[in-house]
Amino acid sequence: MRARYKPWADDYLNEQTSYVELEPAANKGSWQSRFKQEQPLHLEIGAGKGQFITGMAKQHPEINFIAIEVAKSVIVSAVQKVVELAPDNVKLINDDAKDLTEIFTENELDRIYLNFSDPWPKNRHEKRRLTFKSFLRQYQKILKTDGEIVLKTDNKALFEYSLISFSQFGLVLDEVCLDLHHLNDPTNVMTEYEEKFSSKGQSIYRCRARFPK
Numbered sequence: 001m002r003a004r005y006k007p008w009a010d011d012y013l014n015e016q017t018s019y020v021e022l023e024p025a026a027n028k029g030s031w032q033s034r035f036k037q038e039q040p041l042h043l044e045i046g047a048g049k050g051q052f053i054t055g056m057a058k059q060h061p062e063i064n065f066i067a068i069e070v071a072k073s074v075i076v077s078a079v080q081k082v083v084e085l086a087p088d089n090v091k092l093i094n095d096d097a098k099d100l101t102e103i104f105t106e107n108e109l110d111r112i113y114l115n116f117s118d119p120w121p122k123n124r125h126e127k128r129r130l131t132f133k134s135f136l137r138q139y140q141k142i143l144k145t146d147g148e149i150v151l152k153t154d155n156k157a158l159f160e161y162s163l164i165s166f167s168q169f170g171l172v173l174d175e176v177c178l179d180l181h182h183l184n185d186p187t188n189v190m191t192e193y194e195e196k197f198s199s200k201g202q203s204i205y206r207c208r209a210r211f212p213k
């Protein structure tokens with residue numbers, strides 16, 4: 001997701017300490033203490049401008065949400081949405097998801113969302129895909145035994161790649177949906193990319209996967 005360079009982004013993020021976790025690794029193993037209530041913990045990776053996380057936080061006050069986004073100029077829009085909503089169940093992290101095991105301890109998360117992740121179509125960039133085996137290894141550690149990964153994308157190649165990568169890693173697929181919007185799932189919260197692509201008539205794919213017990 002591209003966004004114009006925002007010279008004020010650093011100062012803005014540093015000021016929003018109610019929602020932005022400036023030292024996320026310091027919370028490893030104690031994320032629940034950062035929230036008002038102890039309740040299931042869900043992580044969105046590559047949160048973009050925050051439409052999904054704010055929508056989910058409103059729909060699910062019984063869940064604590066953390067969203068991680070690497071691009072500073074993008075996450076500031078998510079922070080602005082969260083500040084406006086003022087939920088007590090959302091925290092945001094401006095970081096790369098490549099070192100998640102430094103931020104979360106084993107079995108700390110109940111669910112991981114991968115929404116419209118960058119597809120990195122070139123073979124030489126396979127390692128950057130958020131469903132590459134090195135990422136799955138991290139997810140396996142930080143997710144609880146019955147925790148799940150929920151992936152949505154418009155990108156058929158990334159979807160197929162992810163299904164194969166999940167299967168090769170031994171994950172169990174609980175759902176494989178090739179046209180999410182025809183399911184008319186009233187609980188589905190759309191991301192910015194999801195709105196953009198579905199308005200152009202593109203199918204949205206979704207799958208749910210679990211590591212075996």
Ligand code: SAM
Pocket residue numbers: 001045046047048049068069070071074095096097098115116117118191192193194
């Ligand atoms: N999830 C949003 C949506 O569906 O509208 C944004 C999708 S956008 C295509 C992918 C986002 O993931 C970008 O904002 C990008 O900066 C972020 N991203 C990509 N790789 C990441 C990583 N390793 N760690 C954290 N964020 C990442």
